[in-house]
Amino acid sequence: MALPFTIQAQAGSARQACIHTAHGPVGTPAFMPVGTSGTVKAVSQDILEELGAQIILGNTYHLYLRPGHELVRKLGGLHKFMSWERALLTDSGGFQVFSLSELRKVKEEGVSFRSHLDGTSHLFTPERSMEIQIALGADIVMAFDECTEHPAERERARESMEMTLRWAKRSKDYFEAHKHEVPWGDWGIGTSEHRDIGSSEELDNPACSAENSGNLPTTPALFGIVQGGMYADLRRESAERTVELDFPGYAIGGLSVGESREKTMEMIAAVLEILPKDKPRYVMGVGYPEEIVQYAAMGVDMMDCVLPTRAARHGLLFTSEGRINIKNARYAQDQGPADPKCSCRVCARYTRAYLRHLFVSAEPLAGVLNTVHNLAFYLDTMRSVRHAITLGDLSGILSGGVSLT
Amino acid sequence: MALPFTIQAQAGSARQACIHTAHGPVGTPAFMPVGTSGTVKAVSQDILEELGAQIILGNTYHLYLRPGHELVRKLGGLHKFMSWERALLTDSGGFQVFSLSELRKVKEEGVSFRSHLDGTSHLFTPERSMEIQIALGADIVMAFDECTEHPAERERARESMEMTLRWAKRSKDYFEAHKHEVPWGDWGIGTSEHRDIGSSEELDNPACSAENSGNLPTTPALFGIVQGGMYADLRRESAERTVELDFPGYAIGGLSVGESREKTMEMIAAVLEILPKDKPRYVMGVGYPEEIVQYAAMGVDMMDCVLPTRAARHGLLFTSEGRINIKNARYAQDQGPADPKCSCRVCARYTRAYLRHLFVSAEPLAGVLNTVHNLAFYLDTMRSVRHAITLGDLSGILSGGVSLT
Numbered sequence: 001m002a003l004p005f006t007i008q009a010q011a012g013s014a015r016q017a018c019i020h021t022a023h024g025p026v027g028t029p030a031f032m033p034v035g036t037s038g039t040v041k042a043v044s045q046d047i048l049e050e051l052g053a054q055i056i057l058g059n060t061y062h063l064y065l066r067p068g069h070e071l072v073r074k075l076g077g078l079h080k081f082m083s084w085e086r087a088l089l090t091d092s093g094g095f096q097v098f099s100l101s102e103l104r105k106v107k108e109e110g111v112s113f114r115s116h117l118d119g120t121s122h123l124f125t126p127e128r129s130m131e132i133q134i135a136l137g138a139d140i141v142m143a144f145d146e147c148t149e150h151p152a153e154r155e156r157a158r159e160s161m162e163m164t165l166r167w168a169k170r171s172k173d174y175f176e177a178h179k180h181e182v183p184w185g186d187w188g189i190g191t192s193e194h195r196d197i198g199s200s201e202e203l204d205n206p207a208c209s210a211e212n213s214g215n216l217p218t219t220p221a222l223f224g225i226v227q228g229g230m231y232a233d234l235r236r237e238s239a240e241r242t243v244e245l246d247f248p249g250y251a252i253g254g255l256s257v258g259e260s261r262e263k264t265m266e267m268i269a270a271v272l273e274i275l276p277k278d279k280p281r282y283v284m285g286v287g288y289p290e291e292i293v294q295y296a297a298m299g300v301d302m303m304d305c306v307l308p309t310r311a312a313r314h315g316l317l318f319t320s321e322g323r324i325n326i327k328n329a330r331y332a333q334d335q336g337p338a339d340p341k342c343s344c345r346v347c348a349r350y351t352r353a354y355l356r357h358l359f360v361s362a363e364p365l366a367g368v369l370n371t372v373h374n375l376a377f378y379l380d381t382m383r384s385v386r387h388a389i390t391l392g393d394l395s396g397i398l399s400g401g402v403s404l405t
Numbered sequence: 406m407a408l409p410f411t412i413q414a415q416a417g418s419a420r421q422a423c424i425h426t427a428h429g430p431v432g433t434p435a436f437m438p439v440g441t442s443g444t445v446k447a448v449s450q451d452i453l454e455e456l457g458a459q460i461i462l463g464n465t466y467h468l469y470l471r472p473g474h475e476l477v478r479k480l481g482g483l484h485k486f487m488s489w490e491r492a493l494l495t496d497s498g499g500f501q502v503f504s505l506s507e508l509r510k511v512k513e514e515g516v517s518f519r520s521h522l523d524g525t526s527h528l529f530t531p532e533r534s535m536e537i538q539i540a541l542g543a544d545i546v547m548a549f550d551e552c553t554e555h556p557a558e559r560e561r562a563r564e565s566m567e568m569t570l571r572w573a574k575r576s577k578d579y580f581e582a583h584k585h586e587v588p589w590g591d592w593g594i595g596t597s598e599h600r601d602i603g604s605s606e607e608l609d610n611p612a613c614s615a616e617n618s619g620n621l622p623t624t625p626a627l628f629g630i631v632q633g634g635m636y637a638d639l640r641r642e643s644a645e646r647t648v649e650l651d652f653p654g655y656a657i658g659g660l661s662v663g664e665s666r667e668k669t670m671e672m673i674a675a676v677l678e679i680l681p682k683d684k685p686r687y688v689m690g691v692g693y694p695e696e697i698v699q700y701a702a703m704g705v706d707m708m709d710c711v712l713p714t715r716a717a718r719h720g721l722l723f724t725s726e727g728r729i730n731i732k733n734a735r736y737a738q739d740q741g742p743a744d745p746k747c748s749c750r751v752c753a754r755y756t757r758a759y760l761r762h763l764f765v766s767a768e769p770l771a772g773v774l775n776t777v778h779n780l781a782f783y784l785d786t787m788r789s790v791r792h793a794i795t796l797g798d799l800s801g802i803l804s805g806g807v808s809l810t
Contacts, residue, residue, distance in 0.1 A: 045754065067765075364773070
C-alpha cells in the first residue's frame with residue numbers, strides 16, 4: 001500500500017489515526033511545523049523531536065532555489081541533509097511561486113517565474129515539481145496545483161480548478177514513473193536513533209508506533225489537491241474528479257487566503273463530504289489554535305501553518321490564556337512563565353519578564369525560545385485532540401476555546 | 406574569605422585551580438562566554454550548562470540601559486532573571502562606554518555619555534558602577550576603570566593609569582559599604598538543580614566541586630584592574646599599586662586593543678610577575694584559541710572574549726583543523742562534521758554542507774549551531790588545558806597549536 005493509514009478511534013466526524021511512513025509513524029490529527037528551507041526557523045532538530053513533532057514540512061520552492069534539489073539528492077535526500085529521521089512532507093512549489101516570485105506567468109505547460117533571490121528565470125511544471133520533490137525525497141509529496149487567487153470570479157475559479165486537475169494527472173503520471181528514484185538509501189529507514197528521543201507520543205498514542213506499522217512504504221506517496229475557489233459546488237466537483245485520479249491522500253488547497261473563517265469552514269465541510277474516509281485528509285496552510293481544533297473535529301487529519309513559528313519571531317505567543325504580545329510593557333516585571341499550563345522547556349525555565357527583555361533587545365534567543373513555546377502549544381493542542389478522540393468526546397476541547405492542556 | 410581560590414595543580418607557571426563562588430565552583434584556567442544582555446547570543450542556558458560553562462559574563466553597560474539594573478534587582482538579580490544558577494561576572498561598564506556610547510566625556514568624577522540606543526544622557530562613576538553591579542548581583546564584579554586607548558603616549562597612559570587607581574579606591578570603598586545589598590536571596594545558592602545537568606566538568610576536575618567548597622561567599626567579590634597602556638614599567642607600577650589596595654582577584658585590562666600579540670604577551674608577563682600567586686588572575690577580552698592556551702600556560706586563570714560567539718554569527722568556525730569559513734563553496738557538499746574531533750551536539754548531528762546551507766540562507770539556526778560549536782571548542786580547549794596541568798605537562802597542548810582535543 002502506498003501509505004498505510006489506520007483509523008484507531010472516532011468521535012463524531014473526527015478520527016484518530018496513524019499514518020505509517022518509511023520514516024516513522026505520524027499520529028493524526030497532526031499539526032505539521034513548517035521547515036521552509038530545511039529548518040524549522042530557529043529550532044534545532046533535537047528540540048523538534050523533544051516536542052514530539054512526527055512530521056515537518058519542507059518548501060520545494062525554497063529548497064529548489066537554495067541549496068538546490070540536485071545537491072540535496074546527491075547528499076542523500078532532505079532527511080539526511082537536515083538530519084531528520086522522522087517523516088517529511090514537501091509542498092509542490094506552486095503556492096510559493098504565486099506568493100513570492102516575480103514576473104510569474106501561468107501557462108498550460110506550467111509556471112515561469114523569476115527567483116526572489118537573484119532574479120534568475122525558472123519554469124515549474126507538474127513534471128518538474130515531481131522531479132524536484134522526488135529528489136528531495138519527502139515521505140509525502142504534493143501534486144503541482146494552481147492556488148486560485150482570492151477573490152476570483154466563478155469562471156476564473158473553474159478554469160483554475162480545471163488546470164489543477166490536468167496538472168494533477170500529469171503530476172501522477174510522472175510521479176508513478178519516477179517515484180522509485182527517491183534517494184533514501186538506508187538512512188533513517190526503520191531506525192529510531194533520533195526518532196524516539198524525548199517524544200511523549202508513545203504515551204498518549206500507543207497504537208501509532210513503528211512496531212505496528214506492518215509493511216512500510218518504499219517510496220513517497222503523492223497527494224492530490226482540491227481547489228475550486230470559494231464555490232462549494234466547484235470544490236465538490238474538484239474533490240470528485242481528484243478522487244477519480246486515485247491518490248493515497250488528499251489535500252484541500254487555496255484556503256486561508258483572505259476569506260472569512262466561516263467560508264473556510266464551509267469549503268472544508270463541502271470537500272470532506274466527498275473525500276474518502278479511509279485516506280488522510282490535509283488542509284493546507286491553517287491556522288490559529290482554535291481553527292485547527294475545529295477542523296480536526298470536522299475530520300481533517302493533517303494541517304500545517306507558519307503561524308506559530310512566524311508569530312513567535314514577532315513576539316506573539318499562544319497560551320492557554322489566549323494570545324499575548326510579549327513586547328508589551330505589562331510583562332516587564334512578570335515573573336510567571338509564558339503559559340502557566342504549559343510544561344515546555346521554555347515555560348519550565350524562563351519568565352515573561354526575561355522573554356520580553358530578549359525580544360525588545362532583539363536578541364536571537366528571543367526567536368528561539370518563542371518558537372519552541374509556540375510549537376509546544378500547537379503540538380500539545382493536537383495531542384490533546386488525539387487523546388480526546390480516543391476518549392470519544394471532543395466537546396470539552398471545542399468548548400474550551402484555546403484552553404487545551 | 407571573599408572568594409576562596411584553591412590551587413590544585415601546577416605545571417610550570419600554569420595553575421589548575423578552583424574558584425568557589427556562591428553559585429558553584431569554577432575550574433580554572435577558565436574561558437568565560439560573554440552574555441552581553443543577559444544571554445549568550447543565540448544559545449539557551451541549558452545548552453551552556455551542557456557545554457560545561459561554569460561562569461559567564463554580563464555587560465553592565467548593556468544591562469543598565471536595558472532592562473535596567475533596578476528592574477533586575479527587583480526581580481531577584483541577574484542569576485534569577487536569566488535563570489542561570491552558576492557563577493556570573495559583570496564588567497564595570499567602562500570598556501563599553503568607551504567603545505559604544507556617543508559624546509563620551511571623561512572627568513575625575515566619572516564618564517558622562519549618551520546611550521547608543523536612544524541618545525539619553527548618563528553618568529557612570531566608580532560608585533555608580535558598583536551600585537549597578539551590586540544590583541545585578543554577579544558573583545564577581547569589576548572595578549570601574551579607564552580602558553586606555555591605543556596607541557597612547559607614555560604621559561597619557563600614566564595619567565589614565567593614575568585615574569584608574571583613584572577609581573579603583575573609590576570602587577572598593579563603595580563596594581565594601583554596599584556589597585551586602587546584593588539581591589541574591591536564596592535563589593540559586595547552594596542548589597544544583599540546573600548546575601550539574603550535562604556538565605562533564607566533574608569528570609576531569611574532581612576536586613573542583615560544590616562539595617569541596619568549604620565556606621562559600623555570601624557577597625560578590627570585587628576585582629581590581631591593572632592598566633598602563635603598552636608600557637611594561639607602567640603596567641608593573643599599576644599592578645603593584647592595585648595590589649596595595651588589596652582585592653580578592655586581579656584583572657589585566659586594556660589589552661587586545663590593536664597591539665601586536667607579542668606586545669600583549671609582554672604586558673601580561675610583566676604584570677603576572679607582580680600579581681599575587683594565591684589569587685585569581687584574569688586577562689580581559691582575549692582571545693583566539695591558541696592565545697588563551699598560551700596565556701593559561703603563563704599563569705592566567707580567567708579569560709573572556711566575544712570572539713567565539715561573534716565569529717560564529719559571521720560563519721567562522723574554530724576547529725581542530727584550524728578556522729573555517731562555513732560559507733565557502735568548498736563546504737557545499739561536505740558531509741563531514743564541522744570538526745571531526747569535536748563531540749558537541751552540533752558535530753554529532755549536522756554536516757558542514759547543512760551548516761553552510763543554513764548560513765548562506767541567513768537562517769536563524771545557523772547562528773545557534775555555529776555558536777554552540779564554537780563555545781564547545783573553546784570550553785573543550787580549556788578543559789584540555791586543565792587536564793594537562795593536572796598531569797603536569799602543557800607542552801603537548803602548546804606545541805599542538807589548535808589541535809587540542
